[in-house]
Amino acid sequence: MFGDLRRFDTGRPQGLEWFRQLMDEMLPEAGATDIRSVPRGSFPLINVGRTDDAVRVYVFAPGLGAEELEVSLQDNVLTVAGRRAAPEEDEGRTRFRQERFHGDFRRAVALPEGLDIDRAEARFRDGVCEIVLPKREELKPRRIEVKAA
Amino acid sequence: MNEITRQDAGASRPTEQAPREETLQPAVDIHEQNDAVHIVADMPGVTRESLVIEVDNGVLSLEGEVQIAMPEGLSPLYAEVRAQRYARRFTLSHEIDSEAIAARIDNGVVHLTLPRRDTHRKRRIEVQAA
Numbered sequence: 001m002f003g004d005l006r007r008f009d010t011g012r013p014q015g016l017e018w019f020r021q022l023m024d025e026m027l028p029e030a031g032a033t034d035i036r037s038v039p040r041g042s043f044p045l046i047n048v049g050r051t052d053d054a055v056r057v058y059v060f061a062p063g064l065g066a067e068e069l070e071v072s073l074q075d076n077v078l079t080v081a082g083r084r085a086a087p088e089e090d091e092g093r094t095r096f097r098q099e100r101f102h103g104d105f106r107r108a109v110a111l112p113e114g115l116d117i118d119r120a121e122a123r124f125r126d127g128v129c130e131i132v133l134p135k136r137e138e139l140k141p142r143r144i145e146v147k148a149a
Numbered sequence: 150m151n152e153i154t155r156q157d158a159g160a161s162r163p164t165e166q167a168p169r170e171e172t173l174q175p176a177v178d179i180h181e182q183n184d185a186v187h188i189v190a191d192m193p194g195v196t197r198e199s200l201v202i203e204v205d206n207g208v209l210s211l212e213g214e215v216q217i218a219m220p221e222g223l224s225p226l227y228a229e230v231r232a233q234r235y236a237r238r239f240t241l242s243h244e245i246d247s248e249a250i251a252a253r254i255d256n257g258v259v260h261l262t263l264p265r266r267d268t269h270r271k272r273r274i275e276v277q278a279a
Binding site for chain 1: 176177178179180181182183189191192193194195196216217219220222223224225226227228229230254255256257258
């Protein structure tokens with residue numbers, strides 16, 4: 001589903017990252033960006049989707065387990081925080097690349113209003129934490145019976 | 150361990166045949182230690198089954214499909230991850246024993262061990278007394 005998101009104007013293919021950065025330096029930001037959006041390469045990346053009865057948040061936090069991710073919701077802002085351990089320091093190790101994030105992180109995304117935090121659930125699978133936040137009953141779409149005249 | 154296959158030189162790579170598709174470039178750490186090169190790659194959402202590691206003509210390719218079960222009718226509100234597939238390639242130097250590459254995936258993190266061939270291992274040279 002998230003494969004079809006090119007219409008969300010917040011990025012270009014990563015292969016052109018160097019070019020994009022160059023252009024960003026030369027040209028001011030054209031479109032308006034989400035106030036809590038982050039530059040590419042931030043950790044963890046977050047996707048948010050919605051169904052009729054819930055909002056689902058996907059936190060891409062590889063290498064972390066359920067007990068290492070703290071999730072909280074205040075008003076309609078969801079915060080995820082945690083820490084990813086640094087790679088072991090070892091003598092006799094020659095390093096070539098160190099692109100993976102390590103250290104403390106804290107990120108926030110604004111969600112639609114009217115979510116029922118008491119019924120929220122989160123589960124981790126393959127490095128992705130899925131948080132399901134059900135909508136409050138009164139906000140779910142309702143079918144309106146059309147009566148014959 | 151997923152498939153590591155060695156294909157004949159000249160056979161075209163699947164990545165070149167497939168229509169162009171947007172891919173994510175996974176962040177990697179690479180270091181060398183104990184007669185092997187180690188690659189650690191972040192590929193969240195990739196499962197053991199959807200990870201494909203191949204060596205072809207001295208090029209190591211690391212690919213994986215994001216497999217997240219999502220309910221029908223989910224419409225995106227906000228997305229930072231905007232492709233379904235990760236892909237990254239590295240050229241190997243000849244001292245890497247491509248038959249002996251080992252891989253595992255753990256919570257969306259891929260660990261690859263690329264051992265050096267025996268003949269290329271570091272050897273201590275004995276200095277003899279005169």
